[in-house]
Amino acid sequence: RIERSQHDNFEPAYAITIHKSQGSEFDHVLIVIPEKRALLTRELVYTALSRSRGSITLFVQEVRGEPLLETARSISSVLSRSTSLFEAPLADGERVIEPEKGIRVKSKIEYIIYRSLMKARSDGWLSFIYEKELPLPDAPPGLRVIKPDFTIETGG
Incomplete structure (x- = not known):
């Protein structure tokens, strides 16, 4: 008291x-x-x-x-996530993201797109290739080949 x-x-x-x-x-x-x-x-x-x-x-x-x-x-609740809370962030190109065995994409968004395309491919809607080199013979030297993220082919 x-x-x-x-x-x-x-x-x-x-x-x-x-x-x-x-x-x-x-x-x-x-x-x-x-x-x-x-x-x-x-x-x-x-x-x-x-x-x-x-x-x-x-x-x-x-x-x-x-x-x-x-x-x-x-003990950490975020170390299993891909964060930069405790260290300098990795550039997208330094991170290994493999949506399919033997295929490495450069970013999380490419991973998401790739996985969506895999689903469409397995459903028979399309086929696709990641970073396929496409020739541009009429382009100036040094630009005669492009490498788009995804080349998508459909049956139509």
């Missing part, structure tokens, strides 16, 4: 979850890391640490084994 004479020594404080704090900033942030680390991911730690404009206090429940940050680094 707090005596009435001590009321001036207290200030109200509020707590919210890390998820609720996304998009907000605070002068001081208190972060509680419990012994059970099942939900601890590198994205969650990043979000928690990046909410502070000033200082951060970490309360870490002692646990034997792998250190806190190593645990967070090893």
Whole structure:
């Protein structure tokens, strides 16, 4: 019980979850890391640490084994996705995207188009070739061959 004479020594404080704090900033942030680390991911730690404009206090429940940050680094909800959250993004040409064995396309949109064309091909609607070289004999030197992304042939 707090005596009435001590009321001036207290200030109200509020707590919210890390998820609720996304998009907000605070002068001081208190972060509680419990012994059970099942939900601890590198994205969650990043979000928690990046909410502070000033200082951060970490309360870490002692646990034997792998250190806190190593645990967070090893668990990620986005590493399996193709994102640039933790490293410089790859140019589309550096990424290996293979919609069909032995065929590598240059971008995600080409992959999507390729997969759609594969469906149409299997349904008997068309045939297609990826990056087929097409000659242009009347073009100026250096431009006598073009390589469109897709060459589509239909029965008609």
